[in-house]
Amino acid sequence: MIIVTGCHGPDLDGVACMIAYSELLNIQGTVSESVYSGELDLETAFVKDYTNYFPLKQCGDSYPPDSKFVLVDTANPDIIDSSIPVDSITKVFDHRQLVFTNRFSNAELHIELVGSCATLIAEEFQKNDVIPSQNTSIYLYSAIIFSTINFQNAVTTDRDIQAAKWLFSLSGLDENYKNKLFSAKSKISSSNLYEILSQDFSAKTLSETRVGIAQIEMVGISRMEGDLRESLEKALKKLKDDYSLKYIFFNGIDVIEGYSLFVTIDPDSLDIFSSILEIPELEYSHKYSPIVMRKQIWPKVEAYLSTHLQKTPK
Numbered sequence: 001m002i003i004v005t006g007c008h009g010p011d012l013d014g015v016a017c018m019i020a021y022s023e024l025l026n027i028q029g030t031v032s033e034s035v036y037s038g039e040l041d042l043e044t045a046f047v048k049d050y051t052n053y054f055p056l057k058q059c060g061d062s063y064p065p066d067s068k069f070v071l072v073d074t075a076n077p078d079i080i081d082s083s084i085p086v087d088s089i090t091k092v093f094d095h096r097q098l099v100f101t102n103r104f105s106n107a108e109l110h111i112e113l114v115g116s117c118a119t120l121i122a123e124e125f126q127k128n129d130v131i132p133s134q135n136t137s138i139y140l141y142s143a144i145i146f147s148t149i150n151f152q153n154a155v156t157t158d159r160d161i162q163a164a165k166w167l168f169s170l171s172g173l174d175e176n177y178k179n180k181l182f183s184a185k186s187k188i189s190s191s192n193l194y195e196i197l198s199q200d201f202s203a204k205t206l207s208e209t210r211v212g213i214a215q216i217e218m219v220g221i222s223r224m225e226g227d228l229r230e231s232l233e234k235a236l237k238k239l240k241d242d243y244s245l246k247y248i249f250f251n252g253i254d255v256i257e258g259y260s261l262f263v264t265i266d267p268d269s270l271d272i273f274s275s276i277l278e279i280p281e282l283e284y285s286h287k288y289s290p291i292v293m294r295k296q297i298w299p300k301v302e303a304y305l306s307t308h309l310q311k312t313p314k
Ligand SMILES: [Mn+2]
Pocket: 013, 014, 073, 095, 115, 116, 117, 147
């Protein structure tokens, strides 16, 4: 038995790859099952409801003896279900730089830097002349669209675009589907904004300075300057206190319009982020395009603080 799985608490990319790769193996006559552990996110729940198809099993107490494993959308053995023996992993598909190569003694590694692991799995179908089922095409397509933020983030490659095109033609979806998918994370109101921001908040201590960056990807980010403005300010203030931050920054990504909305709530943060991002005219609420991801901002924060801030003498 081959078990296809991913990291604990997989995102839509991980779930789509598990479903699809297991389907490919089964079509090719290799008995396989896909298994996940942890919680599912809002995007996954959306596709699950939309397709009414979810062939994944939740991980139980143990796996059948002699199980072999295929890992998708992760190549980090530390974030998978701990009962999986690493030497029984036979294949690994991931789209991030691998730093754990030596941990997999028996696995064939498929590590390629594309925007979505779903692209690599879609290409496996193509290489083997197999057409994914309609529901599986929807999962893979959704994963590519979501992982690349509708082809707008820096990790997007032409291979992602080509794979998505092919999957779209098999999916029976219309163009409007994208908006619905992204709206899964956009059901934001003044009562849940703090919670949504804190779920995905990132705070670091850099050069002995506490810095936090909130990020949200949604449809209609301009609401942060409209009906959600006050709630956003309150939420950022609360996060600043909760995490004892010196500086806090908000990066709101409009996934359809394709821009970032930067928001700061205090003069010191405005000042320092103006320098970090090299935007002299940065305003408290500032539209910036193309979109910028938080993972692109952190290295700049780190570089800036290490050269511009003197460490407090002990
Ligand atoms: Mn991924």
